[in-house]
Amino acid sequence: MQNNMLKKRIIPCLDIKDGRTVKGINFVGLRDAGDPVELAKQYALQGADELCFLDITATIEKRETLVPLVKEIASVLNIPFTVGGGINDVKLAKEIIKAGADKIAVNSAAVKRPELINELAQELGSQCVVVAVDTKLIEVDNTDKSTNKVFIGGGRFETDKETITWCKECETRGAGEILLTSMNHDGTKNGFALEITDVLSRELNIPIIASGGGGNTQHFVDLFSKTHASAGLAASIFHFGELPVPDLKNQLNEAGVAVRI
Amino acid sequence: MIAIVKYNAGNIGSVTNALNRLGVDNIVTDDPKELQAADKVIFPGVGEASTAMKYLKERGLDKVIKELTQPVLGICLGMQLMCTYSEEGSTDCLGIFDTIVKKFPDNPTLKVPHMGWNNIASEPSNGSSSPLLKNIDSQDDVYYVHSYYAVPNEDSLAVCNYINPFASMMNKGNFYATQFHPEKSAQVGEQLLTNFLNL
Numbered sequence: 001m002q003n004n005m006l007k008k009r010i011i012p013c014l015d016i017k018d019g020r021t022v023k024g025i026n027f028v029g030l031r032d033a034g035d036p037v038e039l040a041k042q043y044a045l046q047g048a049d050e051l052c053f054l055d056i057t058a059t060i061e062k063r064e065t066l067v068p069l070v071k072e073i074a075s076v077l078n079i080p081f082t083v084g085g086g087i088n089d090v091k092l093a094k095e096i097i098k099a100g101a102d103k104i105a106v107n108s109a110a111v112k113r114p115e116l117i118n119e120l121a122q123e124l125g126s127q128c129v130v131v132a133v134d135t136k137l138i139e140v141d142n143t144d145k146s147t148n149k150v151f152i153g154g155g156r157f158e159t160d161k162e163t164i165t166w167c168k169e170c171e172t173r174g175a176g177e178i179l180l181t182s183m184n185h186d187g188t189k190n191g192f193a194l195e196i197t198d199v200l201s202r203e204l205n206i207p208i209i210a211s212g213g214g215g216n217t218q219h220f221v222d223l224f225s226k227t228h229a230s231a232g233l234a235a236s237i238f239h240f241g242e243l244p245v246p247d248l249k250n251q252l253n254e255a256g257v258a259v260r261i
Numbered sequence: 262m263i264a265i266v267k268y269n270a271g272n273i274g275s276v277t278n279a280l281n282r283l284g285v286d287n288i289v290t291d292d293p294k295e296l297q298a299a300d301k302v303i304f305p306g307v308g309e310a311s312t313a314m315k316y317l318k319e320r321g322l323d324k325v326i327k328e329l330t331q332p333v334l335g336i337c338l339g340m341q342l343m344c345t346y347s348e349e350g351s352t353d354c355l356g357i358f359d360t361i362v363k364k365f366p367d368n369p370t371l372k373v374p375h376m377g378w379n380n381i382a383s384e385p386s387n388g389s390s391s392p393l394l395k396n397i398d399s400q401d402d403v404y405y406v407h408s409y410y411a412v413p414n415e416d417s418l419a420v421c422n423y424i425n426p427f428a429s430m431m432n433k434g435n436f437y438a439t440q441f442h443p444e445k446s447a448q449v450g451e452q453l454l455t456n457f458l459n460l
Contacts, residue, residue: 007378260402
């Protein structure tokens with residue numbers, strides 16, 4: 001009996017601003033990419049394995065307007081979905097889960113107050129808690145070395161946290177998954193950050209969702225053959241029809257990657 | 262009318278939404294009379310076994326559920342609570358299915374929880390003539406999220422394999438159950454719910 005036919009997940013990400021989906025290139029230069037509820041329905045029909053909704057303005061403009069949108073999405077969607085953006089306390093997280101989301105994602109708030117992860121895991125169960133980590137490979141001053149650092153505030157602010165150390169801490173505190181976005185790769189469509197994704201996916205026992213840089217099928221083949229990532233996440237290639245989800249999954253299947261067809 | 266058992270479990274809203282999409286009248290209730298009077302009962306669940314059993318016992322729902330005579334569908338934790346015993350919180354459960362629930366052991370490469378899309382049954386021959394699987398290929402993928410699993414026994418309709426073989430679907434008399442979440446399993450899940458509603 002084959003021991004593991006757990007499929008690699010393909011996750012379209014819908015960045016939400018003012019109730020509409022947008023996708024920035026390197027987090028700036030936003031383009032309107034449509035109504036999130038309509039997009040959600042389309043993606044489910046196309047065979048997306050999960051969806052991720054991130055309110056990208058939430059960390060600077062405190063917003064709690066997500067709940068009605070989550071309810072609307074939950075009523076139409078027959079696959080799991082994650083909601084992130086501006087979630088900085090257990091109360092709002094519970095409201096979003098109650099509104100029908102399967103998981104919540106926290107980012108800046110968890111870096112600022114790591115106990116939030118423990119509280120969320122305790123209250124909702126680890127399977128509901130995704131920690132989103134924006135990472136950037138930067139040069140260490142006055143050396144020829146580089147290091148992966150965690151950024152917050154939608155990628156605007158560098159923190160003193162080293163990425164792998166932080167992700168391990170997230171796991172210890174009860175995170176159920178890590179959504180790793182490489183800022184060096186995001187928006188480039190030149191492929192995922194394979195090196196750090198590989199290290200993380202081997203060192204952590206929780207699933208890693210890789211995000212940033214996925215531009216064609218080969219990038220996803222590389223992701224799943226060269227790392228132990230459980231899922232690949234992308235946005236604009238799906239939103240603008242450059243790489244429809246069914247085409248991607250059929251091509252991955254032909255390349256020997258176990259996906260749900 | 263379909264009754265969904267109301268208790269301290271996480272995903273009741275997802276089940277309600279799924280039934281609403283199928284256009285089926287449903288209520289969420291912990292009233293024994295409403296549960297007994299319903300055409301069918303769904304016993305969902307995401308949560309921790311001992312906490313859930315304590316809640317059910319305090320309201321007498323443990324006996325009510327066991328004695329239901331119409332078709333009942335347990336989902337995820339609901340299915341595990343229908344077994345005799347769960348290692349999660351060392352919990353005595355309802356004892357409808359004569360098997361126990363164990364935690365997945367640590368594994369060097371396979372992560373726990375078993376989360377994501379996997380086959381209903383790992384082997385094609387594991388298919389069943391159960392009406393619950395009408396128009397469904399037993400190798401279709403469905404959505405799982407669980408750290409504990411029911412050991413396969415004669416009540417298993419389908420057996421999937423992840424670290425260990427586990428019961429992915431069970432049936433005994435009027436009691437049916439899935440370890441996966443049909444309410445989150447796209448078209449296959451909708452077909453399964455439709456099959457249950459047509460029993």
